[in-house]
Amino acid sequence: MTPASWSTSNTSLESWYRRLLLAYPGHYRRQHGAEILTTLMETTEPGRQRPHRAEMKDLLLGGLRQRFRLPSGRPAALLAAVLATLAFGAFGAAAGSWLGERTFTALPSTAEVDRLSDVIAGELEGAPNKLTAGPVLSSSTAEIVGGATGAITTPGWTMEQALARVTKQGWEIRSSKPAVATDIGCTGEYVAERTNGLVLQVDECRSADGVVVKTLIFAARSSAYLPLTVAGAIVGTLLGWLLAAGVSYRMRNLSSPRRAVITLLTGAGLAAAALPVVAFAANTRLLLSHLDEPNGRVYVLHAPLKPVWYFSFGPHHMIAVAACASLLCALAAVALSRGRATAHADRATLVG
Incomplete structure (x- = not known):
């Protein structure tokens, strides 16, 4: 079989081989493609319209090997x-x-976080020196929306009651670590989650002026x-x-x-x-x-x-x-x- 006769005797098989040879890199096809195609066509029995599965596998794997090969004797290329x-x-x-x-999960707005910190603060006698919630972009975490209540000095306020109010807002408490009443600093930590993947972290901190509650809302890993x-x-x-x-x-x-x-x-x-x-x-x-x-x-x-x-x-x-x-x-x-x-x-x- 000669190249001139391919177009009339077995155009379909030739097209299959040409498409399979695209698995090889361009430089390899330009140098060896004609030889490979000629060999394949000359060794094929008359009348076949498509390559055998073994031929297809060999050509595809051979092409991948050539694409991953590096020029020999060139350590700089390696x-x-x-x-x-x-x-x-x-x-x-x-x-x-x-x-x-x-x-x-999409993060809530700053206003929504601000309202949630109001829920945690509860009905206070007087303003609790509340800090406005604001977006926080950390260098090592995903985007976090945070808020804080400020100092809570109203007698009778407890974190247990605050968490009960949060639960009514659709949050489920996952873990809790009550603060030690005699310790100064942020010793209490509470984590709640919603079914949509939002996580609420509440830190209970104690100081000489009263209790400061910090809140963070962030999206759980999907x-x-x-x-x-x-x-x-x-x-x-x-x-x-x-x-x-x-x-x-x-x-x-x-x-x-x-x-x-x-x-x-x-x-x-x-x-x-x-x-x-x-x-x-x-x-x-x-x-x-x-x-x-x-x-x-x-x-x-x-x-x-x-x-x-x-x-x-x-x-x-x-x-x-x-x-x-x-x-x-x-x-x-x-x-x-x-x-x-x-x-x-x-x-x-x-x-x-």
Whole structure:
């Protein structure tokens, strides 16, 4: 069978093989695609319209192996691939964490938290020096809405009665630790939860002026958060290695100036990624260490990307800016590597 006769004798089978060969990277198809296609067509029995399952499996697995391979004898390419894999894995986990946080229960408004602290304070004789509730953005947690009653000096006020009033508002008490009457400080802690996933934490603090009750409301971790975070890490890891391998192979056919620019972009991108990766790793440790606290504040992996003072140096947006700069360098390197300086004679055979 000759290539000229394929279009009339077995066009369907040829189309199948062409689609399966797309599993191989472009540089490999341009160099070996015509030879592989010719061999497959010449060894196929007449009249067959589609490949056998074994052929399909071999071609797909072979294509994946080629996509994950790095050029031999190039330790710099291996180092870049490992670092890119770590960086993209961290960024992917952060992206999955961000998506996971979108599945949390919506936080109540500041006014709603303010009204809840009124319920905790109860009917007081005179104003209790109440503090207005306000949103709090923590460097290591999800968004938290907090409020406080201020000093409660009315005789007869008890936390037990306050929690009974909260229960009537639809909250279920999960845990309680009464404050010690003789101790100064925040020694009492109470946790309540609603069926929609909101958690209320009440701290009972005692001072010389009376009782101060602090309240925090935050969203519990949803069941989708961890799977999305892990999935993001896996996708990012695979993408980082595949991009590094593809760029490494394409660079062989590029001019020296273009290779130099790609190398500089790669180095700059990896350098910019260092700070976000360290921050994500630190938050991963916090996330894992608090997994067994179902009613505790949620430590989200992507928290360093929020506009907070995460490190003791630099502006609030430093980590987010560094992450964006790293991704832009990676995109520029990939885009620049796609231009080819060398044409192949068999290029037209499998392109299109």
